[in-house]
Amino acid sequence: MTSPTPVVELAQAGFAYEDGPPVLSGVDFTVAEGRAVALLGRNGSGKTTLLRLLSGGLRCGSGSLLLDGAEVAYDRKGLTRLRTTVQLVVQDPDDQLFAASVGQDVSFGPMNLGLPEEEVRLRVREALEALDIVALADRPTHLLSYGQRKRAAIAGAVAMRPRVLIMDEPTAGLDPHGQERLLEALRGLRETGTTVLMATHDVDLALRWADEAAVLSPSGLRTGPVAELLADDELLDAARLRRPWGTAVARLLRAHGLLGPDAPEPRTPEDLEGWTAAAPTAVPHAAEQGR
Structure with a gap:
């Protein structure tokens, strides 16, 4: 490989x-x-x-x-x-962020590259779509929430x-x-x-x-x-x-013989839920062994 x-x-x-x-x-x-x-x-x-x-x-x-x-x-x-x-x-x-609106801020980098206006508009639109903030294009940056400002800053880089x-x-x-x-x-x-x-x-x-x-x-x-x-x-x-949470859980499962040495570790609570759904009788068994 x-x-x-x-x-x-x-x-x-x-x-x-x-x-x-x-x-x-x-x-x-x-x-x-x-x-x-x-x-x-x-x-x-x-x-x-x-x-x-x-x-x-x-x-x-x-x-x-x-x-x-x-x-x-x-x-x-x-x-x-x-x-x-x-x-x-x-x-x-x-x-x-420093421009008056989100769209203006996101367009700053492409404009500085000397790109044609149509290309700048395309890049701004793609970046806003990628960060799911198209609706904020005309919003003043000082009126954004913290999370919106984070995504606007990333959109400026993505553009x-x-x-x-x-x-x-x-x-x-x-x-x-x-x-x-x-x-x-x-x-x-x-x-x-x-x-x-x-x-x-x-x-x-x-x-x-x-x-x-x-x-x-x-x-x-x-x-x-x-x-x-x-x-x-x-x-x-x-x-x-x-x-990490997932590493600690995997160690516990392996200690009780519920997860093979080469099996993938759960990385999120959702992974663990999926694992327990696939092996519904394993959890009570683990609880009994841990007593």
Whole structure:
């Protein structure tokens, strides 16, 4: 099986803010085509710095940033190429939204590319549809709810038609319904070929949504399949992350002989409900063994 093609990658990258200690050192990190990647780590671990390095908002102090295998040049041409391929959505939408209306804000990036007016309108319409906010096109941005502002900020990035969409804590501050609407929009973007990298503190969200995980800890960055990494107690302790709900449930089921060693783990409560519906007599049996 051929490995997915790297789109953007950091090679032995390091960074330190002025007069501060290194935030990242010797980081190798690849974002491959078509993947959903969750970036996890405690506060201050360097997640946001890593995202900004990947999107060109910060320049590597050491090492390099590569796009399609070629080192990125931090000149106008190089950064334009990078930012039409990789788009970053910051955690606070108020740091990103600035135009009078949603439609105007979403159109800003495509207009700056010098695209024809018809092409700009097409991109804005597609982005609003992808984030399910067509009805908000003429709404003043200051009258949006927090969840609407989040989706409007993402739509602005999507209108650039990036191959890689990077988001910093996109579900932070959203209620459960808002989170589900956002995840549904991200599923649609992935189906159209967009690669998504999400920094999050939510290990349950990472387990249910991502294909791969990248975990920052004091010993460095470790990457791999999300279920594998989030089942590594030593890694989670080092990164100060809690155990995912699904992993804890799977361990309990296996301890009672109710889940085979190679069987897929439940990642959501809905997965568990489906499993119990398929094996209705297993739950009482487990309860008896646990007495």
